[in-house]
Amino acid sequence: MAYFSADNGGDMAADTFPKLLMERALQYGQKKTALREKDLGIWQSFSWQVYLEKVKYFSLGLVSIGFQHGDKIAVIGDNKPEWIIAELAAQSACGYGVGIYQDSILKEIAHIINHSESKFVIAEDQEQVDKILDMMDDLPNIKKIIYYDPKGMSKYEDEILAHFPDIMALGREYEKDHPHLFERNVEKTEENDIAWICTTSGTTGLPKLAMLTHKNLISMASNLGKFDPKYESDDIVSFLPLPWVGEQMIAVASGLLFGMTVNFPESAESAQSDLREIGPHVMFSPPRVWENLCASVQVKVMDASWLKRLVFNAALPIGDKWSDYKFAKKQPPFFFKIIYYLAYYAVFKALKDRLGFTNIRSATTGGAALGPDTFKFFHALGISLKQIYGQTEIAGISCVHRDNDINPDTMGEPIPETEMKISETGEILSRSPAVFAGYYKQPEETAKTVIDGWLHSGDAGYLTPEGHIVVIDRIKDVMSLIDGVKFSPQFIENKLKFSPYIKEAVTIGHNRDFIIAMISIDFGIVGNWAERHRINFTTYTDLSSKPEVIDLIQAEAEKINKGLPENARIRRFVLLYKELDADDDELTRTGKVRRHYVEEKYSEIIEGMYAGLDSIKIDAVIKFQDGKTSTIHTVMAVRKV
Amino acid sequence: MVKNRVGDEAILKGEEITLSFGGISALMGVNFSVKKGEVFSIIGPNGAGKSSLYNVINGFYHPQRGRVIFKGQEITHMKPYEIARLGIARSFQNIELFKHMSVLENMMLGRHIHIKYGLFSSMLYFGPGRKEEVIHRKRVEDIIDFLEIEHIRKKQVGTLSYGLQKRVEMARALCLEPEILLLDEPMAGMNLEETEDMCRFIVDVNTEWGMTVLLIEHDMGVVMDMSDRLMVLDFGESIAEGTPEEVQKNEKVATAYLGDSDGVFLGR
Known part of the structure; x- marks a missing residue:
């Protein structure tokens, strides 16, 4: 198993995502699966070579219909390979873009498209296309709406619409007259170029657009990898919204850097069972997902037969005690180990399988605080759930638990190349190569957030003697x-x-x-x-x-x-x-x-x-x-x- | 819109259909004609004979008098399975699925008229039988994708919500790859969101696959929005046939169907 980190693998020649993609395609070619999508009930695989080709032709297709250096795309839709292909295609044409949550209200969608000055919208299906078409009067910049699920689209005749494969076909044609254009474009990308815009959830008012550079995202993925290693043999399931910085850092940044296989579920509703079929090695989710999983187990137990309930209720306290030993970094006594393994094989192993966590090695939560009891629950099952802390403005991550140093009350310690300190007002400040390039067209907001290179998180917190960060709450909360x-x-x-x-x-x-x-x-x-x-x-x-x-x-x-x-x-x-x-x-x-x-x-x-x-x-x-x-x-x- | 979605030729015609059970007349000399590619709705009060007409069309009942003609061929006295084979599929008002089988199994059953392999080859799952099974499964998966029921593919039908069972029933009817789809109150008992989804599926089946759709539905908003033409039945008699606008203006319909001449319900 080859271990890949930025130290040995990426010799820093590939300092942008398009360059990384070309490097991976050269390295693995047809031999290794890059993306896997469940379609018509079957997992369809694409090799790194095919992945690169799709990105290449879509990128050239965009160029052929007027995408210029520095232009932006907006992507709205479910997690599908086309989402990431579009993202990389824009980057390969020396541009970038922004992802939009599908359930955003129209006002927000219009704001993001207009504020980012996106010229092209990649919209998944009829539902998303309809949203955009309805607002066309308010969206003066849009040149093309490209959809990738053609269902229900045959009755549309609007000139502004195009089907994803048609744009790729245009790209194929364009290449004949402009050979090596794609490669030249990729060569032009630089590490300090903007790679992608992530919207910040903005607990007040409209979302802000945080610009992240290639360097931000790649350095974050590589530094996180040093604490929480990832391997080329790993599978991940991409089911969380791709506009979210967390999904960007795992499915896009880490996926490309470490050569992991990214799997896309068939639909949002089937994500849970698709997850089980894949059995991912790495998973990063916000607390809500872990809480829902935990609640679903509790409900199923309530509905189970009395015997199953009895066994579960007998096993759970043993698991809880096991986690207590782990959190206290103590060796459990020999006889207790035997009892735990009994409980593990009787209950926890099967439960892990049901949840799709048989292979899980790196399980992390971030984005908000996770209740300590939920935390304990997963450790009881033998899933080493770790906390991640960070803001969109620092590419998502500044702290994480180390494997043998997990404390449910803290956020872990800063990842390499990251400095953290507490300001006089008790605010958590951080500094690293991943601190973002600023809010798009809002320098005054940027100046309030990053002062002398230090990112002001707005979170109140303190450092423990062991060097762990503890977050109390938002300062204003x-x-x-x-x-x-x-x-x-x-x-x-x-x-x-x-x-x-x-x-x-x-x-x-x-x-x-x-x-x-x-x-x-x-x-x-x-x-x-x-x-x-x-x-x-x-x-x-x-x-x-x-x-x-x-x-x-x-x-x-x-x-x-x-x-x-x-x-x-x-x-x-x-x-x-x-x-x-x-x-x-x-x-x-x-x-x-x-x-x-x-x-x-x-x-x-x-x-x-x-x-x-x-x-x-x-x-x-x-x-x-x-x-x-x-x-x-x-x-x-x-x-x- | 796809041009020339609706053809000129009548794909399905009823001539003077008369059906009675003992002394009760269910249908009295009903005439209608459905054009290829259209959405044709049948409305009318309870007991007007709508479902009876469906049963006549797909051969459950045989009328005492009159003829049903499908693509120029008389099907009046054919058996239901013969009619299904010709290309007429239906869903039922009260769901008629195999409740203890999975969605997939129910749908594969819907493919039975297209399955050619025999008992032996299906038992062995080998050779041509295997190849065929793969082709049918592909078709079923297309329909699963179309109706957005991927997440319940392997669920037992009996455990599903009512709205989803209705959708599965439509899926099974589509598995026959019929030329005409008869839908009997597909939106009954559904909430707003489910109704909207179902409307979208029906429109897509009609426009994308060019399938002719016959629809019995009580939701007047849906009927008036989606139908190219409709027929009003009252006590076994057809009292009007035409476009939604024509039918809405029809005095006779307002009186017979609603009991007064205000026509408030039809007026949306």
């Missing part, structure tokens, strides 16, 4: 009660969210007498629970106002309170009548709560809770995705804990 007790709402919320019944929680208490929580239940799981307890319900609103359900959540809240300091416990809570939703601006696209917005929106409820009311009457308007509205009249019960 660390709160104190009126008596001065400091608390992190996110910490409490993560504890709440570990309950399978709770989907989302918002805690409030800044400059108040005590802490309150607004909780939205997980409709699927609580609905399932209600069915088994013969509780009739109709809608989400109805279910969350059932006294039995409120009792259920109360019991959960009481359990969680025991793990919180005496003076920072939840005193009151309500169950919200709707789920928090990104479409209502309550969550960011990556699923983080927009705290200030939520507080404003539900101020009536919050004031009612502090006023000591037992119940609060609500008349609210709900907006559906298609623009229709309906009003909800309900009474929310306030419970004391």
